[in-house]
Amino acid sequence: MSSHENSEEEIDILKQKVYTAARDGRAISLFAMLWNLNREFVNELLDCYTCENGQITTPLIIAARNGEEKVVSILLSKFRINLEQTGTVKFDGFVLEGATALWCAAGAGHLSIVKLLLDHGANVNHATKTNSTPLRAACFDGRLDVVQCLVEYGADISIPNKYNNTCLMITSYKGHSEVVHYLLEKGANPDSTAHCGATAMHFAAECGHLEVVQDLVRFNGKQIPNDYKMTPLLVAAECGQSAVVEFLATKVEVKEDKIDAFELLGASFANDKEHYDIMKAFLYLREAMHLRYSDPDNIITKEDYPCIDAYNHRVECKTLGELNAIKYDFEALHMESLAIRERILGPDNPDVPHPIIFRGAVFADNKRFDRCIALWLHAMKLRYKNKRSIAKDLLRFSQVFSQMIHITEPVIFISVKEVFKYAMAELSNDKERIAKSDEDTDSLFEIHQTNIHTCLYLLVIILKTNYNESEREDLYSIVYQFLKLNPLLKNNFTPLHMAVDSATLVDDFHVNDVVSFPDSQVAQLLIKCGAKVDAQDDQGNTPMHALLGISCNSDVNIKEVQNTINILIDNDAHLDICNNERKTAIDCAKREDEACILRAKFQVSLKCITATYIRNNGISYHGLIPPYLEEFLSLH
Template identity: 35%
Template sequence: MDLRTAVYNAARDGKLQLLQRLLSGRGREELDELTGEAAGAGTPLLIAARHGHLEVVEYLVDRCGASVEAGGAVHFDGETIEGAPPLWAAAAAGHLDVVRSLLRRGASVNRTTRTNSTPLRAACFDGHLEVVRYLVGEHRADLEVANRHGHTCLMISCYKGHREIARYLLEQGARVNRRSAKGNTALHDCAESGSLEILQLLLGCRARMERDGYGMTPLLAASVTGHTNIVEYLIQEQPAPPGPPAGLPRRGEEEEEEEQEQAAARAAGPRESCCPASREAAVEALELLGATYVDKKRDLLGALKHWRRAMELRHQGGAALPRPEPPQPVLAYGCAREAATPEELEALVADPDQMRMQALLIRERILGPAHPDTSYYIRYRGAVYADAGNFERCIRLWRYALDMQQSSLEPLSPMTASSFLSFAELFSYVLQDRAARGGPGTQIGFPDLMGVLCKGVREVERALQLPKEPGDAAQFTKALAIILHLLFLLEKVEASPEQQHFKHQTVYRLLKCAPRGKNGFTPLHMAADKETTSVGRYPVGRFPSLQVVKVLLDCGADPDSRDFDNNTPLHVAAQNNCPAIMNALIEAGAHMDATNAFKKTAYELLDEKLLARSTIQPFNYLTLQCLAARALDKNKIPYKGFIPEELEAFIELH
């Protein structure tokens, strides 16, 4: 164990005497190095603050000159928080004595992590009321600093159900109607967490029933999460909620801003009321709550009870509220339609499968295709069918969900990527199961795989049509890898000549986009790379794959394409010790003597112990052109501007 690790461990374990022996008598430069941040582990001061070792904290600051502001990585509940200052860690863990000590030693009360989380927000997250009171009451911590998602301290305390912290923040003037980046308010967070007492507190402080970026009110948010107590409170007739907490102070600027917001709201016309909800809002909330009872709580009788109430309310007073019907039955739902009469509703009791389709229909109608829950529960229902062996029904539902995601979400969204991966894993499982049984078994074939492959290529095309580069390079690489896995699986199913031609057309479309994964890898590089094998939790295809390489080459992939390190697919195949793939690339015209950025040929990268090194003879593939190009480069003979551009590229290849 080196000295730096020993210092870190002593600070973590609170061993002050050991730490003193390790650090005493050290010079300034050495102390700075030993108390600085270790790779991915934070500073000794940060880790001591996180574990509440007060004496160690004060020794490191007072005697060793450790910076009270130096951020680092710290672990909480299985999550790594990057750029966390010591004060944040102490506040998050609820160590009030350490918080006091750090602030007395000059720590900034509002210093944030990389995700813009303040020490106050950290204390609110885990419900450390005394730390919250101290940060705000004694050091005027800013209540309104939001994290990168726009979530404030009030929002997180409502979401986590910390009533007394929410009450205290409101008493200190926290803005009750502040919106996050996705448009939700503290009232939404409260409805999702199911805390009725905090919800009443917010309403008493003039919280408004706003719609978030998905069009969700707090009432609908409570229905989606299954908090019946919140739904019942918001839809029933009731007196006005209690007023704000006694003695609630108002800061001048915030009071003026709140009044301006309310004036603008009055000028814009009537808003949706908060208590009680309108009849239409109450009907939708009960219908959606019933859908949640089906899919989340697995309580079909409870769902039927809420749907009965919704139907009674919809037809109350003889004037039925209209309900939009889909223009045509959805095949993925078995062409089911929503029950329109009490008789049709009661008939669902005898058919649980129809009840499950009702839940999907209701959720899609109320939430719309863009809401994550709509496609999530379609996929969930498909997975249930797959577990029961009904793969055909599963694929129908999943394809419908994928169409929905591609029509309403940004290209390569995490949800869409998850859908593609699920398809690849399902197809792999079914084909392996069929092979193990030694017969045709489940009817999954070329059209199923090809349909998803086409959608995958379309997703890549959509991503590359954006005005900027794909935002997440890792996500884009994963999308390309999944496409290659689908190609791998396609090679395992029978296909007619027409189907093979269609497959080649689709692969050509992909190559025409010139997509690039990590380090500038083309699909051909990735097909020759063993790391392409890992795309999810379950095995799909195995790479390097000679079959996928051949398909790509047949469709026009450039065997001499370069990554960011000037490696050709031949270099990648050599690094992965794949002589069969190397031979396929050479036969397709790859230059055996092409060098990468480190002046290495593919042959030089081959494992010396590999038998293929003796069977692949580079001299058999050299031409006079290759030798001349290498001679020009080796002798540093100027050639640019004196020869055609095509020849310049050829020389640079060598």
């Protein structure tokens, strides 16, 4: 039987049956369906891709992925199948594109299928789109038997993925000590570096895999600094991995390196959400201080480092006596530790802000908002200075400011103003990132839209602060600058559209306690600072269209809606502008009360009547009147 003898619908049904049989391990049924078909038609069925649960696979790939050995055996022995077919599969929450049947079998730990495929000539080094080999897949899951089999069939243990991350690195990170030892015995280079400069020892130290670290040292692995000048010893200290720190500290000769490691380890215990232990923090800080004074002839004193305002102007302890004096002053220990971390890691290290944010959150939980804001501003400035996204920082500020307002805690105008300025700078950075990116444009634009929403939240918040006349002028200035950036959502919604639309997304962690839309005050502020009252989105809707499109069942403040209508009208909103469906705002009104307000205030001009007549009767006008009149006509 050939494909020409079947209808397209029958062929599609047969393809689905073949795929399902392979997926579910029904080898005999699969064989029966294929055996009497001509070879060309069989190839068509076995080369067919099926999309299911986020995976795009052929019968062979799904059978290998699911461990259906009999199906794989029949496909290999009875049919001439392409072993190098590639598909898209899911493993441990990751989506892998370009995966072969061998890669899937290796990743899932199906040793017998791995051997079958290799015996039939599968390419042992066929990599995915991210350059992940079958060997890497087996290393990820720690399957020593599969790893050994692949290496015996010629797998190259040195092939890195697109991040220059080797098989030894991934298995070190996962803590599969037996696989690490095997790879090292087979000649894996312990000092190969990923694009970030990290070696296998960095990855093992980060996760606290002491046995793996010890094995890497036995095979002459070196403590090479990564791109942030972090050795495996410092990485272990920064991650609170005390057993690894104590082992690696015995392998370094420079006393200053040991001191840094113990100081960083103590500092990490003081401000780490996962490993918080203030007494361990003190003990390791004390151990470091003992090392400084262990040789009376060569005392290693701390230099004078500039204190940081956000850390309550904390000056680091220089003697054991000073350190002992703050043993039970936990706040001093917390600030001491933050200062130590920033000094040792350096302000450009991406891990510096995390504990600062954690400590700020603790202050917020205890309603010490001034300390929280000071720390979070410092963390945000560090990220911004190092050209990293501050979208989460900005949203975090809108949340804490909202929390303060909700519990009637005063919010200082200047604090919100400073955050808003960073938000505007981030909007500009967003546009640059989007322009430079070839791959992540959609995700970057999502972040950009989030930042625009956060700016709206901050405007609502800032209007709820107490500000004087001078600060009012500052507010007008920054809102004017904000609008000059021309921030637009994907549907070309302007900030004014967002401010009047009840469907505008509001964050539900504290923010929705004080922020809701429409907001007549924000609308008034935006218009006063230059927002175009008749701006149109990509459907031709003006802010008035957006405002009046509120559903009758929406839980909105009717008085706020009516106030906003009046503000738009008082600022010369053009009420007979048509959207792309040729509907005016009045046509879109879903509540009769709002429609009545518009009708009462709607004063149509002769010019508008003429424009509407021309458009409704299809009278040609392009090129016959000045461009500004053509634009006016197009609105009606």
